[in-house]
Amino acid sequence: MEATKPTQPLNVVEHLEEHKKRRFFYFLSGIGVLILIFWSFYYLNIPLARFFFMLGPIGHKINQLFIWPDFGYINNLGMLQSIVETFQMGIFGTFVGLALCVPLAWFASFNMTPNKILLYPLGRGVIIGSRSIYELIWAILFTMILGFGPLAGSLTCVLATIGFSGKLMTEAVEAIDMGPVEAVRASGAGEIETFFWGVLPQVQTSWTGIGIYGWDSTFRMATIMGYVGAGGIGMYLRETIEMLEYEKTGMTLLVIIILVIISEISSAWARNKLS
């Protein structure tokens, strides 16, 4: 009873030609990439030979930094406070940033945006804006406006979270099944109800995962904010480098690495717990 039309007979010659066309296109793109690589090497004037001689000095530096870090350096109040401050900045940035991401991702998704003329460009603009300028530059701008300290760093962390998670969250919304959305709309629901009933249940798992990754990336950012004076442990990096106290720099780096490892372990644990 099913009325199906007979399928078109395959035209072999046409298919072969299409295939050849594609292969030629791949070939050309490959050549293009090679040219690009050679060009960038040429332009940067990288003396390849130096790579080999670099191994010696690298070993020396690592020696200087890590073999005898100044372990006692951690034992001062400022350092300990700055570790706490780093966590505070990371936590503030992640949570405020993610809270802002929820409406922004909704506004910025082409399939679900409640208003194409105003809110869509707003959502896109904020997300692209916080992505397109590197976080350290935001930090510098904020310290210029708000002065040195953790406030500038915290705001930078908010933007870092929006830039990182906002885009991924938008993409998650754009990938939802529109069926439930249609059904919710058909029952007379408004835009906000449609978001809470048709969209949120579909994206909550992926959004949670993205949020956890967002924490990872934002916390890493928080550890170096201080380098430009925006609060947190990064300040000690700059201080010790400028004073040429590399043992202390080594200790600061060690602390940062340990902090990041702690954060990664806890977020891996959270991810496992959720899945």
Add this chain to the structure above:
Amino acid sequence: MAQHNGAEALRCENVHKTYQGGEIALKGVSITADKKEFVGLIGLSGSGKSTLLRCINRLVEPDSGKIFLGDKEITSLNKKQLKLMRRDIGMIFQEFNLINRMTVLQNILSGRLGYVPLWRSTLRKFADEDLEKAVEISELVGMKPYLHKRADALSGGQRQRVGIARALIQGPRLLLVDEPTSSLDPAIGRDVMKEVRRISKELGVPVLISIHDVNLALDFADRIVAMRDGEVISEGEAGEFNQKRLEDIYQYKI
């Protein structure tokens, strides 16, 4: 159960729709459905059945034409009026379109979204009478034992029953049904059709149903509207459709 006087009839006049890619879906379709009537829309895929259904509750915006539900004209409604109108039109979908992560009860309650204030629906805080109604309707479609199961744990037939319940809790004056059986196996598809017809007769709600399977359409519909390439090509009582007429519609030897 909500009040149904069944007096409203659906009337579409000269509805046109061209999709953005330039694909012409409807070329001036006019149909009517009388009160309590069960109208089957038949025709090949791409003949415009689904588009017509979606134009009636404006999930798809028609380009021109008029659509009346009772004495209300639908195409000229503004956003707010449209939302109110959609509460009166229940829709049942081919792929069920349930919210998978939610329970059967929550899915049925989502049919009340047009009635419930935003803060209440967001907190899932529905009125007792809505909950009672949801339970009552779940019994009507035989899903009461599964109220707290998640929708993605159900079989196809069960999902479609939840879809029916969700449309019914709106207290609709019209049911739009889009290929309800295509995702189901034949026996269960037949059960679902039986269910929709029984309920529509019981509650006095007119039904407009698009359906692939001609036999199902002939067995369950009061009247048949056949479409091809965005136009109505044949229309009449279900009994009037013989082999010859169907072969003309489908341009295919049955």
